[in-house]
Amino acid sequence: MTAASLELVPPPRKGFFAALAPGGVKVLFALLAVGIAFLFAFPVLWLVLTSLRPPSGVYFVHRGTEFTFHNYAEALAQPNMLRAFFNSFAISTLATVLSLGVTVTSGYMLSRFRGPVPNAWFSVIYVLRCVPYISWVLPLFFVTRQMGIFDTYWGLLLPHVAVHICFFSWIMKGFFDGIDPSMEYAALIDGCTRWGAFFRVALPSAVPGLTALAILCWLYTWNEFLFALMLTSHKTPILTVVMAQFVHELGMEWHLMSATALMALVPALIVTVFGQKYVIRGLRV
Amino acid sequence: MAEVVLKGVGKCYGPVVAVRDFNLAIADQEFVALVGPSGCGKSTTLRMVAGLEEITSGVVAIGGRVVNDLPPKDRDIAMVFQNYALYQHMSVRDNLAFGLRNRKVPESEIAAQILRAAKMLGIEPLLERHPRQLSGGQQQRVALGRCLVRNPKVFLFDEPLSNLDAQLRSQMRLELKELRKRVPTTSIYVTHDQVEAMTLGERIVVMKDGLVQQVGSPLDLYRRPANRFVAGFIGSPAMNFIDARVAAAGDDVMIATEGLSLRLTDKVAATLRKHAGNAVVMGVRPQHVMLDGAGGGNLLRFQATLSTSEQLGDQQLLDARLGGTLLRVSGIDAALKLADGTMLTLAMAPENMHFFDAVSGAALG
Numbered sequence: 001m002t003a004a005s006l007e008l009v010p011p012p013r014k015g016f017f018a019a020l021a022p023g024g025v026k027v028l029f030a031l032l033a034v035g036i037a038f039l040f041a042f043p044v045l046w047l048v049l050t051s052l053r054p055p056s057g058v059y060f061v062h063r064g065t066e067f068t069f070h071n072y073a074e075a076l077a078q079p080n081m082l083r084a085f086f087n088s089f090a091i092s093t094l095a096t097v098l099s100l101g102v103t104v105t106s107g108y109m110l111s112r113f114r115g116p117v118p119n120a121w122f123s124v125i126y127v128l129r130c131v132p133y134i135s136w137v138l139p140l141f142f143v144t145r146q147m148g149i150f151d152t153y154w155g156l157l158l159p160h161v162a163v164h165i166c167f168f169s170w171i172m173k174g175f176f177d178g179i180d181p182s183m184e185y186a187a188l189i190d191g192c193t194r195w196g197a198f199f200r201v202a203l204p205s206a207v208p209g210l211t212a213l214a215i216l217c218w219l220y221t222w223n224e225f226l227f228a229l230m231l232t233s234h235k236t237p238i239l240t241v242v243m244a245q246f247v248h249e250l251g252m253e254w255h256l257m258s259a260t261a262l263m264a265l266v267p268a269l270i271v272t273v274f275g276q277k278y279v280i281r282g283l284r285v
Numbered sequence: 286m287a288e289v290v291l292k293g294v295g296k297c298y299g300p301v302v303a304v305r306d307f308n309l310a311i312a313d314q315e316f317v318a319l320v321g322p323s324g325c326g327k328s329t330t331l332r333m334v335a336g337l338e339e340i341t342s343g344v345v346a347i348g349g350r351v352v353n354d355l356p357p358k359d360r361d362i363a364m365v366f367q368n369y370a371l372y373q374h375m376s377v378r379d380n381l382a383f384g385l386r387n388r389k390v391p392e393s394e395i396a397a398q399i400l401r402a403a404k405m406l407g408i409e410p411l412l413e414r415h416p417r418q419l420s421g422g423q424q425q426r427v428a429l430g431r432c433l434v435r436n437p438k439v440f441l442f443d444e445p446l447s448n449l450d451a452q453l454r455s456q457m458r459l460e461l462k463e464l465r466k467r468v469p470t471t472s473i474y475v476t477h478d479q480v481e482a483m484t485l486g487e488r489i490v491v492m493k494d495g496l497v498q499q500v501g502s503p504l505d506l507y508r509r510p511a512n513r514f515v516a517g518f519i520g521s522p523a524m525n526f527i528d529a530r531v532a533a534a535g536d537d538v539m540i541a542t543e544g545l546s547l548r549l550t551d552k553v554a555a556t557l558r559k560h561a562g563n564a565v566v567m568g569v570r571p572q573h574v575m576l577d578g579a580g581g582g583n584l585l586r587f588q589a590t591l592s593t594s595e596q597l598g599d600q601q602l603l604d605a606r607l608g609g610t611l612l613r614v615s616g617i618d619a620a621l622k623l624a625d626g627t628m629l630t631l632a633m634a635p636e637n638m639h640f641f642d643a644v645s646g647a648a649l650g
Binding site for chain 1: 431
């Protein structure tokens with residue numbers, strides 16, 4: 001009897017891509033990826049070009065060779081613009097800090113405790129989450145007026161925090177679900193109280209998730225338009241609202257709007273670039 | 286150092302009863318193993334001693350003090366968890382120091398304690414690393430170290446070796462035994478592995494469905510199991526069980542099943558006589574069934590057909606068909622060549638046979 005042949009013959013290539021050269025599939029997917037990336041990047045590119053054209057050139061962005069930085073100076077010189085930048089920044093940061101403070105404890109409770117209180121809380125945020133975002137606006141308008149906080153920091157902060165708590169408690173619960181509770185048991189035995197175990201063991205382990213939430217929360221508030229439009233007025237200008245005011249009865253100042261939008265993009269870009277890996281981890285939950 | 290007493294301890298989750306009327310007094314410096322299949326309540330019992338679960342009924346006392354309402358931190362215990370439960374965001378050194386710092390121990394003494402524990406466990410080179418940079422065995426050593434530095438009254442182990450691979454597990458088992466000689470603290474060790482329980486425990490508590498089945502020394506449980514469950518759980522390979530019937534004819538007591546009828550001798554016969562006519566379960570360990578037991582006049586011999594044999598290298602395991610049941614035989618000479626279907630003459634000593642009530646499973650005698 002002869003020894004069994006060990007020569008391996010690669011099976012013939014089959015399927016849709018068989019006709020391509022061996023590396024061809026890779027090239028094809030790379031091209032596809034570039035195409036999709038371009039699809040998303042194109043509006044931003046257009047925005048950059050528009051912001052650099054003089055007012056007469058905004059409808060002919062693809063033609064002409066005249067470029068100027070004057071739009072940026074003019075946009076910044078608008079009344080309220082600098083205050084709007086500051087207000088948006090302050091509201092986003094405060095909303096992030098306040099809502100995370102609540103979200104962390106609420107997510108932890110939902111993840112670790114059973115009983116009537118967590119169940120009731122779970123139901124409340126579940127129901128509130130189901131309410132369409134837009135239907136909150138009108139009641140909030142009346143409520144903030146009644147409370148005398150319309151067009152103030154609190155008048156915008158509190159609604160934002162309320163929405164964040166409903167949306168992000170769930171994500172935070174997911175993060176704590178992923179952290180082994182026996183670490184906290186060990187801390188209890190090692191001399192911690194329940195709060196001590198939470199602050200000194202569970203919370204430090206949740207930092208990646210917390211960072212992701214902070215970034216999402218901040219970006220969300222920074223970009224938010226509807227609440228800002230309805231719940232603020234002249235006293236508390238907000239960037240997204242001020243930006244929209246370049247469209248008015250006398251015409252549309254696209255060049256100024258683009259310049260403002262681009263400037264508004266910068267902080268968001270910085271936050272995203274530095275926090276990208278946390279956000280990806282956060283969204284995976 | 287302290288004794289631990291559990292008196293009528295029970296745990297319910299709503300209508301579900303997890304542990305029922307658990308009574309045990311653990312002496313100072315004793316090492317007790319709680320063993321049983323998953324969901325038998327052994328971990329719940331341990332967690333009640335630790336204070337991680339509320340006690341529904343009964344009393345737990347550590348060192349003469351009732352601890353029912355004390356938080357875990359005030360019970361002066363230390364616990365090792367199955368998944369190590371090291372603080373991931375701290376270095377090994379800080380992990381070890383955590384409990385001592387919480388108790389406001391001076392830093393110089395903390396450093397000394399850490400060094401002592403690290404030397405004992407051979408983890409000195411790992412002190413500056415983070416838990417995620419360690420292997421499973423190293424992590425479990427650190428978890429042990431975290432207990433050692435505290436000098437607690439009681440050590441609690443919750444399946445500490447379950448996450449390790451088989452080789453490492455047997456090595457760590459030995460190390461635990463060595464460690465035990467140097468630090469003879471009262472310990473409760475929960476495991477589902479009867480080998481761990483047998484090798485480590487000075488006393489073993491076998492549990493099932495929230496109820497204690499038997500408490501005794503390893504040899505006690507092996508030689509005199511209180512019921513069919515304990516008999517089947519302790520020992521490897523597991524005990525053979527054969528449904529049989531007791532018959533009394535004059536002075537003789539016979540035990541009969543399909544393909545087997547044995548006349549029982551004096552001592553066993555005396556205990557079984559009162560069960561004459563009843564269905565019983567006969568149990569015999571694979572190690573206690575012999576092939577062609579030539580020697581020994583009091584051996585009970587019977588015939589069975591070889592169904593399969595498993596070669597282990599140092600010995601063979603046989604599965605012999607006896608009527609409707611398969612009888613496992615171990616310790617057969619590895620060199621012996623046996624064809625499937627061979628008729629075997631098997632033998633067993635009467636003193637190695639166990640009898641259980643067919644309904645309740647309780648040991649007869």
